[in-house]
Amino acid sequence: MSATFRTIKDVPKEEHLAPGHRLCAGCTVGTAMRQILKASGKDVAVITATGCLEVSTSYFPQSAWRVPWAHIAFENAAAVASGVEHAMRALNRKGKSDEKISVMAVGGDGGTFDIGLQALSGALERGDDLVYICYDNEAYMNTGIQRSSATPYGAATTTSPPGKLSIGQSTQKKDLIGIAIAHGVPYAATATPAYPFDLMNKVRKGLDVNGPALIHVLTPCPTGWRFDVSAGIELSKMAVLTGLWPLYEVVNGEVRLTVQVPRREPVTKYLQIQGRFRHLDEKTAGLIQKRADQIAAKFNLGPLRSQ
């Protein structure tokens, strides 16, 4: 699989996500979606789960979508996408339609890790030919920053608040890519919008493989993570540079790092610029550093930069 997007010249000028949508200022979900649609082109049907992206882009009578788009419910984007994919296939086979269109489902971490996991598992297990994008802002943002099973250890949310008896989120983030590859999917990858070519190439590959692909995109959220609206891409980058968000792909079971980090930044550089970790003591920050070290060892990232 070769890279389609190497320089800015390879990126189509067409915008398939119109500006003027209602995502918060500085929200990287819009940035990611814009990149994703540049990679897919216009011949894609996008099925979006309920959540920030959906409510902010489809407020009647406006819509930011310049591609065929549908939203049905919170937990069923993968199942709806399967229906679309099979129907297109049947209509083509039966000679009732010659339209060719790719199918993409998009859900937040809540719609993917939690309430939509069963429908996602069904679509992955059946081998349906679609790309599932999970944009991960690490909580239920649309309903006011409640924790999900993607919320990282130690983070404060409105339902995992720190307190006398709590450090905030007490569990570790679920391994979504691990779940996807356990289904034997031909393609799974992580991405984040600070690395646009990496993200777009992964979307392209996901669309090109025969069968289901899952792309897990970290999308920092200024409102929920409490950081300055100008810092979204910096956070997206820092997540990678600390080793907390390794950029890799799994092609037919083979894991490959797509962005090397020669000198890792300490996790404090990532944690300190976000309000959701402000309450953490050194010990907990140390545990998070340990986790980054484990990830680094697993993916052969570079050593920690000496401070």
Place this chain on the structure above:
Amino acid sequence: MSTTRRSMSGNYAIAYAVKMADVDVIAAYPITPQTTIVEKLSEYVANGELDADYINVESEHSAMSACVGASLTGARVFTATSSQGLAFMHEVLFMASALRTPMVMANVNRALSAPLNIWNDHSDAMAERDSGWIQLWASSAQDALDLTIMAFKIGESERLPVMVNLDGFILSHTYEPIDLPNAEEVRKYIPSRPLTNRLSPKTAFSIGVVGPPEYYYEMKYQAVDAIEKSRSKIKDVYAEYEKIFGRGYRDVESYGIEDAEIALVTMGAMTGSARIVSEEMRAAGVKAGVISIRTFRPFPSEELLDLASGLKGIGIMDRATTPGGPSNPLFTDIASCLYGSSRVPLQGFVAGLGGRDITLDDFRMMFRETDRASKEGRGRSPIYVGLRE
């Protein structure tokens, strides 16, 4: 018009109708007593007798979701379920009707848990009566086949989802002689051509948007209006079907009603027993008739009002309950449709919950109680037929 007569269960009759309809997509999940429909359909697909994509979804919620997605592409879509499965679809049923995604669903009526019970009653369909789906009710396996064919015609023309109800086991698993219409004629009657494809790159519509308070009301009203307007189409389809295939259907089907003084209102399979007992009542000097509801949504108010005008007492059989409600579902619907126009005494009955037999004696009692209500000039609170102390 050529037909073949074959012995078939209600479920196989439905599968056969779906095959004749040449559906493009089936998404379904097993549940008793529906399962033999989708097993048969899987077999048709596996044998190449039906060219369709069969999606083995992991739940009914996903079955309904996949059907909505498939319908948005303009494909012809079918699913089937019962009881817990229908309840599990609940959320998405409202989306299917409001997003105007036509599809046909066979609902093989079964009681809702708890306690777990796989046998027949109507509580599953009654719980979804406000979901915006057209609901047709079969009282024989032949009905189930014919209604399934007509459901495609009605739903695709009105862009509404249609539920065909048949009583679990009583109709779904009992073999009856069935007249199978000629497949070629069925295909001519419901040609399978894709509807306008709304998920096309040519149009790039956004579907399922946020409807804020200044728009939601009007958007919702469109779904209300759509099912209201489907009334005339349903009548036309019943009439047209009779012309082509020789079997007539009506929104409300009455039996012995012309000179009747009292009538029992039924739905589904119990209609047959009610008719038999009504004959017996007549022989004993009580002018009894039977009214059965074929089209439950949209509710046949005008037809019922017409029939009520000649009656002195009406008994209404509910095979479901509305705990804590003013009465039970069918009774409440009929009472509200007659309100202000008819003062005919109504007597409500609940019978046959969770597969409890409704015996001929039970019907005799219900006719007698209806007769009593007509003489006393008013009904009493609902009678729970056959309930043990």
